[in-house]
Amino acid sequence: MAFLADFTGRFSALNLQLQGKSKPLIELISAIGALKMQIPALISDLEEKRFEFFPNIKDHLQNHPDSIWSPEKYVAEVHMVSDYFDVRFRDIQKIEEAVEHVSNSFKSDLNVCGVSHQTSKVFSLERGAVEMEMLALKADVFLKAEGSGMRNSFL
Numbered sequence: 001m002a003f004l005a006d007f008t009g010r011f012s013a014l015n016l017q018l019q020g021k022s023k024p025l026i027e028l029i030s031a032i033g034a035l036k037m038q039i040p041a042l043i044s045d046l047e048e049k050r051f052e053f054f055p056n057i058k059d060h061l062q063n064h065p066d067s068i069w070s071p072e073k074y075v076a077e078v079h080m081v082s083d084y085f086d087v088r089f090r091d092i093q094k095i096e097e098a099v100e101h102v103s104n105s106f107k108s109d110l111n112v113c114g115v116s117h118q119t120s121k122v123f124s125l126e127r128g129a130v131e132m133e134m135l136a137l138k139a140d141v142f143l144k145a146e147g148s149g150m151r152n153s154f155l
Contacts, residue, residue: 002056003074007042007081010035026103029096032089039082046071046078094122101134112138 017031042053049069051058061067086093098119101110116131123130137143 002060003054003077005056006054007078010038010042025095025099029092029099032092033096036082036085036089039078043075043078046074094118098122110138 014031014035018028038053045051045053049071051061057069061069097115101112101115101119112131112134116134117127119125119134120127120130
């Protein structure tokens with residue numbers, strides 16, 4: 001029970017982050033990505049018996065020192081949930097690169113050709129039109145100034 005309380009608590013927190021009207025897509029993608037990136041730390045915490053991320057397990061083991069802790073079944077459960085998580089949010093992962101591009105349109109090392117190809121596939125758009133629009137956004141001086149907070153300094 002202690003494991004379930006700690007582990008499902010993370011998903012309850014994510015659920016709350018994903019709720020609400022007019023949430024920017026980038027916030028949703030970031031929240032999902034954050035939890036996904038935390039999975040290896042959770043597994044390591046269980047395997048190394050640190051329980052920094054599982055306070056209920058830590059409390060239980062401290063209150064019941066004769067309990068035997070075997071992380072294998074709990075680590076397997078985390079892996080299984082992680083795999084399900086990948087399947088459940090596969091569509092979000094497909095659009096992540098396109099959303100990142102819109103958020104960082106002026107990034108100099110951005111692979112516009114690759115991103116436009118992926119974006120056009122995900123949203124069923126014409127690849128050439130998407131690429132031209134992305135290049136136009138990247139070259140837009142007004143948007144660059146607005147994004148850097150410098151617009152009023154020069155205009």
